[in-house]
Amino acid sequence: xxxxxxxxxxxxxxERVVLGDETPPSxxxxxxxxAFCDLPRSKGERxxxxxxxxxxxxxxxHIPIVDAWDSLKALxxxxxxxxxxxxxxxxxxxxxxxxxxxxxxxxxLAEHKQQGYRQSTAREFVNNKFVxxxxxxxxxxxxxxxxxxxEELIGVPNPRIMEGCMKEHIARKNALRQFTTSNFGxxxxxALEWEFVICPKAGFHYPHTPVEPQLWPKDCGWKGTxxxxxxxxxxxxxxxxxxxxxKSADLMEEEVIGLRLYTGPMFVLYNASLRGFPDKDxxxxxxxxxxxxxxxxxxxxxxxxxxxxxxxxxxIPQKHKLYRGLx
Numbered sequence: 154x155x156x157x158x159x160x161x162x163x164x165x166x167x168e169r170v171v172l173g174d175e176t177p178p179s180x181x182x183x184x185x186x187x188a189f190c191d192l193p194r195s196k197g198e199r200x201x202x203x204x205x206x207x208x209x210x211x212x213x214x215h216i217p218i219v220d221a222w223d224s225l226k227a228l229x230x231x232x233x234x235x236x237x238x239x240x241x242x243x244x245x246x247x248x249x250x251x252x253x254x255x256x257x258x259x260x261x262l263a264e265h266k267q268q269g270y271r272q273s274t275a276r277e278f279v280n281n282k283f284v285x286x287x288x289x290x291x292x293x294x295x296x297x298x299x300x301x302x303x304e305e306l307i308g309v310p311n312p313r314i315m316e317g318c319m320k321e322h323i324a325r326k327n328a329l330r331q332f333t334t335s336n337f338g339x340x341x342x343x344a345l346e347w348e349f350v351i352c353p354k355a356g357f358h359y360p361h362t363p364v365e366p367q368l369w370p371k372d373c374g375w376k377g378t379x380x381x382x383x384x385x386x387x388x389x390x391x392x393x394x395x396x397x398x399x400k401s402a403d404l405m406e407e408e409v410i411g412l413r414l415y416t417g418p419m420f421v422l423y424n425a426s427l428r429g430f431p432d433k434d435x436x437x438x439x440x441x442x443x444x445x446x447x448x449x450x451x452x453x454x455x456x457x458x459x460x461x462x463x464x465x466x467x468x469i470p471q472k473h474k475l476y477r478g479l480x
Contacts, residue, residue: 202258202262205258206251206254206255206257206258207254208247208250208251208254211246211247211250211251211254212243212246212247215242215243215246215247216228216243227239303427303450303453303454303457306427307426307427307448307449307450307453308448308450309450310450310451310453310454310455311450311451314405314407314451314455315406315407315410317450317451317452318407318410318411318451318452318455319347321343321447321449321450321451321452322343322344322346322347322414322419322452323343323344323347325343325445325447326439326440326441326444326445326447327343327437327438327439327440327445327447328342328343328344329342329343329344330342330343330437330439330440330441331437332418332421332422332434332437334418334421335421336376336377337361337375337376337377337418338374338375338376339360339361339373339374339375339418340360341359341360341418343419343422343447345359345360346414346417346418346419347414349383349417350386350410350413350414350417351385351386351410352385352386353383353384353385357383358370359381359383360375360418361375361377361380361381361418362380362381362382362383363380363382364379364380364381364382365379365380366378366379366380381417386406386409386410389409389413390406390409395409398463398466401466402459402462402463402465402466403462404459404462404463405455405458407455408455408456408458408459408462409459410455411452411453411455411456411458411459412455412456412459412460412463414452414456415456421434421437422434422437422438422447422449423449423452423453423456425437425438426438426446426447426448426449426453427453
């Protein structure tokens with residue numbers, strides 16, 4: 154068995170890593186996994202080092218406890234001069250401790266350096282280890298970013314959900330901007346994909362259709378063992394398997410639309426909105442002048458909600474394997 158990564162067309166097996174059609178014989182799975190675990194994450198390391206100093210514990214220790222049921226009551230009721238006095242008190246208690254702990258932490262880092270430890274940058278590490286061309290440095294977030302929720306990252310969804318999803322695909326500046334999928338190699342654009350999911354035109358030749366590859370245009374360059382079928386939303390919702398899932402998961406129609414869009418080529422732009430890379434896909438979120446980025450905030454909220462609901466009623470069949478990514 155192996156892990157299939159659609160964005161990179163890489164399959165990781167227990168013996169080797171296969172990149173596209175090439176198999177580097179010197180790169181075994183254990184080397185790949187060890188290197189991945191050692192890959193430097195600069196921002197994460199700074200946060201981890203700062204937390205290792207224990208400054209928050211020392212600060213908490215000096216907060217007066219005036220109520221056993223509300224340990225922060227002494228701070229909640231402060232105002233005016235009392236607030237200033239408390240800030241001065243806590244600052245004086247923590248300052249000397251912080252100086253000692255920061256000095257100890259820095260000296261510890263210096264000891265590591267003397268022992269021959271050298272922290273390389275992420276780009277240097279990737280290129281030196283695997284001699285990979287085009288390697289990029291990812292963006293690593295924190296727990297604070299996680300708890301702020303998607304609103305902080307992509308914005309607040311439209312309360313008129315269907316209207317919001319529709320406008321994100323047919324009315325925003327990138328609605329007609331073409332992009333190419335990384336997995337199946339065909340080109341499309343947001344407005345066309347909205348039409349494909351909601352109400353496809355009879356007789357129109359949509360990208361990666363029909364289902365049978367032998368009927369695809371010659372020299373189209375599309376990949377995959379099967380294509381997709383253009384089915385209007387109303388007809389799609391009448392399928393027995395869709396009706397059962399929609400009922401058991403209590404899915405809204407907008408969530409069904411979002412999930413169908415996400416399992417099609419639009420995943421390229423949704424992922425680019427959330428990840429901020431790769432640059433070529435992020436550029437497809439913009440208008441022709443590189444402005445007015447479309448974040449697909451309403452659609453992505455529908456997708457997240459739909460996935461959560463479906464996950465609660467889905468079971469992995471016996472004897473089936475679930476492969477998870479390493480990231």
